[in-house]
Amino acid sequence: MRFRRKNRSPAVLSHEFIIQNHADAASFLVMVFLLGLIAEAPAKSTIIFIAVQYNVTYTIDDNSEQFHFYDYGPKDFATIFFYMLVAIYLHAVIQEYILDKINRRLHLSKTKHSKFNESGQLAFFYLFSFIWGASILNAEEFMMNPTSLWKDYPHSRMLFQVKFFYICQIAYWLHALLELYFQRIQKEDIPRQLCYICLYIAHISGAYILNLQRLGLILMVPHYLVELIFHASRLFYFSDENKQKGFTIWALLFVMVRLLTLTLSVLTFGFGLARAEDPGFSIADGNFNVLPVRIGCLGAVCLTQAWMMWKFINFQLKKWREHVNNQIPKKKITNTKNKRTKKEPNRATFVNGAAKSECGASPRIRKSKPV
Template sequence: MGFRKKNKSPPVLSHEFVIQNHADMVSCVAMVILLGLMFEVTAKYAIMFITVQYNVTYTEYRSEPINFYDYGPKDLATIFFYVLVAIILHALIQEYILDKINRRLHLSKTKHSKFNESGQLAAFYLFSFIWGTSILTAEEFASNPTLLWEGYPHLRMFFQVKFFYICQIAYWLHALPELYFQKVRKEDIPRQLNYICLNVFHIAGAYILNLHRLGLTLLVPHCLVELLFHASRLFYFSDENKQKGFTLWALLFVMARLLTLTLSVLTFGFGLARSENQGFSFSEGNFNVLTIRIGCLAAICLTQAWMMWKFINFQLKKWREHSQNQASKKKITSPKSRPSKKESNRGNSVNGVVKLEERTSPRARKAKAS
């Protein structure tokens, strides 16, 4: 990892050098941006990377001003900076937590990579679930689903909501270079690319189309389900007998898919379809037209169907493995059909004396044979 000291350093700017020291390099870039705050000439550019942009303050009819935020092109600079932060945090978690646990467990290469993947995602989903839940409890639309579509377009966001989306997009974008930094196996890259692209597509889509209320409401249960899955997988790698978490995950997974489909159909099929403010205006942030509604609903439904398909295949695989293990255990515990030599000898002897056929002596049998 980036922060670990190596006895033998590879050639400078080689692949191994970049992989081993990528966190240090990224830290230097982040420090350069932070140092830009110290100088008046560069401060206005550095702030664009570090702080959330497009602040709008409302003071009418209120004693205290309220700050809201829009989105715009400058958000790309903010996302870039927090991609760097995510890479640094990834390296810290890997080196100071996951690598130490891996040394104790002595896992195989396949389990080692899966353990690292689940460890990183479990930490991310735990943080996202706690943060998202705190935002939902503070917002009114958590208890009133009609606010998911009433008053659309929802142009204004609170600081926590916008920063939450910035961090979500930054995390999933940072996962792309991590495929190279973590030396992910070629056979695992397509699966992880699909996972990353789907997350970026849906989160960025909700952010750009001013559907951040619906997106946040759907993200929180999704984070809970994924957190439970990766935590269960971590416990499974530490002890293969600990599989009860997968049962709870399977139940919550199906419930989360049903909740996602229900809220999506209500929002796009009924709420926005009956809204008075329909039309397409990029300047006003209004995307409430039939084509976009159908496209969004189709994208969500197809994603949920794909996730259910993967879920069913996963459960069938687990069921086959369980049935094979049970069959192998029965073969081991079942008595042998053929008796052993000792048992056959014991069967032909009484009190240690061998029984002769037809009570004849060896000489008599030899005479008969002749």
């Protein structure tokens, strides 16, 4: 009698082992850092990973009120690493307890399954980031005063919410790079996802390092809203292909946000910072308001927006062609049906006439000639 072989667990530290247990490893490291705060000796080193660093406190002579601001530095890499682990763990939780359960009910194909998971993860992130970023803009009133984007530059001192927002943004997009390996993304989708992930990392990190946090925050919030509408519409489309109204709203807002981004970027780099230019380029003071940096930033924003519009136009043309190709066979079917309906009455009259000739008057009998 033969015994059934049990499924062998993958070898430790192999590719399969890392992919299967990456969420558990991330949660374990997070718990190690949190437990390090209990004892006094390791708390001095573990606090760098958890708390936001480079606190700067200002006091006014007239009042004893203190104002807390934050700068950036090399210790931010440790904080970004910790919250990247948190993002990996949350990614696994959303995937296992929400998206996988919905996928089992929908019974999607492999391609739609991967796109559904991608849109589900991004929809949660965009929703959270949009609400958080909008609350910061509402509290600081950056939208009500556009001159604050370049007034009193460099903005080397950040509030806690602004710095923590940027750290979480960078940590999430760095975690998205690792998820390309952990989620076994198909080779066809890797270049596309790798492209937009790298663009997010470059633009958000550039705004953070160059002390353009206000401009980056104002540009990110409406962009995240548009992306949220797109991925939410994509999720509804996978559940029911007739639900496509969200894509029309996304298309309108997409063009409007691209114009808003270009307008604010030209105003900030071309007019605002150019008039308030400080010739003293200083990395220590965080002053990067010089002509080459402004041209580089404006060029990066314009090229990115042009590339996004080009992809958007190609996407819309592709959908339009598919719609036209689907309408052609429908027209042929309707034309053939109309032709058949026109011919059917003639056949009916012919049949009715034949029936009358059989049942009605006797047909004429030809007389044969005598031979």
